[in-house]
Amino acid sequence: MSWYPTRVPPQAGRQVLVTGANAGLGFFTSARLARAGAHVTLSGRSPERLAAAVAAIRTRMPRASVDTLVIDTASLESVRAGADRLLDRAPLDAVVLNAGMVHTPSERRESVDGHELVLATNVLGHFALLAEIVPHLARGARVVSVGSLSTRLSTFRVDDLQLTRTYDSWRAYAQSKIAATSLAFELDRRLRRAATDAAEAVGAASVTPRVHSIVAHPGYSISGRTPRVPGVNQPPTADRFADALQAAWAQGKHRGAEAIVHGVTSEEVEGGQFWGPQWMVKGAPRLATPTRTSRDARIGARVWAFAEEAVGRRFDVGARS
Template sequence: MAWDPAELPDAHDRTVVITGGNAGVGYFTAEQLAGAGVRVVLACRDPERAESAVAAIRRRVRGARVEATPLDVTDRASVDALAESLLERERVDALVLNAGMVHPPRERRTDRYGNELVLSTNVLGHFRLVARALPALERTDGARIVSLGSLASRLGSLRLDDLQLERSYTSWRAYSGSKIAAQVFGFELERRLRAAGSGVASLVVHPGYSTSGRTPGVRGVNQPSRAKRFADNLQAAWTQGKDHGAWVPVRAVLDPTLTGEGYLGPAGLTKGAPASGRATRASRSPRTGARLWPLLEAASDQEFTVR
């Protein structure tokens, strides 16, 4: 099916929750969905940045229906509170798992529960959130869970014998491993949803190589320096703005022809319109998914049985 990011279908009947939607690809996903009529909920850690994003969307999209709600994905109480609030909503059409740490610390750090911080931010909080909020999506026909993967999944490995990187931490291993784990989770969730006969789909996507310096300026959201603009534009042949990176999760939310069996990314791998692509063998491996699942349950202190 041809897909035009500039001609989105009307979606006024839908409600979509985006974690970490106050900046980057998450913000532009929210703005574009709001332009299609979607009621957008930004689940964000920083309330001031969240309100800036809400104000920007309302300023840039006439009649936008957008709101912010608190979420710190490294805090179980915060995750649980969001899940409870979603269960009280009449409908949740999509949950976009976008929040994440892009620039990991040089030295290994942990959250308050002892989990490695990048894994906690990029995977564990979302695992717990989906486990608890899934009934809210089950009530809505055609609901979707969209996991944001990364091209970094092609350049690293997932160390199941040292998932928390207690013996082998580097910032790159933390980031690439967390993104592989996010993709493995998304594909394994889809297998379990299908086995359970669920009407919810789990889709895994990646936004290509999207940089802030090639992204339109938005007051209070994206204001890169001239130096950043100059440096990022030197890479224009293989990069794109985060607004174009958002085309991929937006299509994953709105395109009724997509299923969880696919993998969506830019047509040119690093840039371009959203199109079907190939995930790594490690990300798609049922064996890896089956081994990772109980490790995520233990680390997030959350049993997750898909019924």
């Protein structure tokens, strides 16, 4: 199986950060962007797993321009330390918010900061990271949040984002992806407003936002349909067999990465868009329709205010701290 089923436009000169890059969709997103010539910073919580991912990329592409950055998205201290290191480097042209707990705990657990663990990992760590780095991104940079079809399959309890009233593992996952998508669209709205305000302040007509926020979802992408990569993806034979039975409605993670890579690289992509596979669960990238809840500006503003309080800082999309 090829790691690179489709062509990616040349990316030389672009700097990209991918969170949760040592495995799954994040790994293949990183490998494909590096192959297209981008400099890719693979971020993850384990130095050993990141080293294995880089070794796997270098085995195929000895001259790949890649490095690593430890960020545990479930720890605000780890996020802040990682962001500090990013601010010392050249501005990023794209950030892929991919890290996520997919197999969520059956009982409610909390992060070191006292937040529900799935929310902390999939949402709050990324929000805190963006709050630090968005003002320092390159002009025209893209923030690509990894969404999910699960957002269609669950209601959203915006008054219980920490799931203190009732918790179950499915709700924890789906709710985290709805919150992440809602924040991504709220980021887009705020970036547009900041651009309009900045243009009005100098009497200019142009209102192109400085940064673009996009959501891409990978459909249904599973390990057993994914190329074997030593140290990165080595599903047991039984899993390969079981996953082969799902071939009609599932794709490999190397294919699932396509909508994400498209969000980072395609000229047709604009802020505020939602991209996903053509056949919903699999296929080539196409523009998709997000849920009404995730696009709702009042809900977005509420989730944003909640996230600011949870991470303990304001996130002003225009201001440099």
